[in-house]
Amino acid sequence: MTENAEQQVPSGENGDNSQQPDSPSxxxxxxxxxxxxxLPPTNRFAVASLVLGIMWLCMIGSILAVIFGHVARNQVKRSGERGDGIAFAGLLLGYIGGGIGLVVWFSHPLRDAWEHLAPSFWLGRW
Structure with a gap:
């Protein structure tokens, strides 16, 4: 009977296979x-280049966007700041705005000259 009594003892009471779920791990x-x-800060010249490239400001903004864009890209390479893509976008907008501004600037006098010459040309008067 002692063998049966040992078998009837639930596990955990005699210390053999004791797993106590309530005990702390x-x-x-x-x-x-x-x-x-x-993150490193974003370069302020890059932001200024983008803003001025968007605004254009009678071509002055485009010129400043190009200048600030080049300054920003050099600073980003040296210091490890963020903003190289922003500076590139400002440069791109600055060059596009500047190119359009130059075309408009130089084409306006040509257009005026053409308007003065065109009536005499079409009428056959020299």
């Missing part, structure tokens, strides 16, 4: 900590 589980990434 030996090592507390850690919750995952949030990861904070610190």
């Amino acid at each position: 030996p090592m507390p589980t850690q919750q995952p900590q949030p990861i904070y990434v610190v």
Whole structure:
């Protein structure tokens, strides 16, 4: 009967295969900590180049956008700041705006000259 009595003892009471669900675990589980990434600041000349390239400001903005864009790209390469793409966009807008401004600037006198010559040309008067 002693053999049967040992068999009837539930596990965990005699210490052999003891698993106690209510006991604390030996090592507390850690919750995952949030990861904070610190990004370098965006170059201010790059932002100024983009804004001036968008605004154009009678071609003065385009000239400043090109200047600030080149300054910003050089600073970004040296310091590791962000904003190279923004500076490139400002450069692109500055060059496009400047090119359109130059075409308009130089074509306006030509257009006026053509208007003065065109009536005499079409009428056959020289």
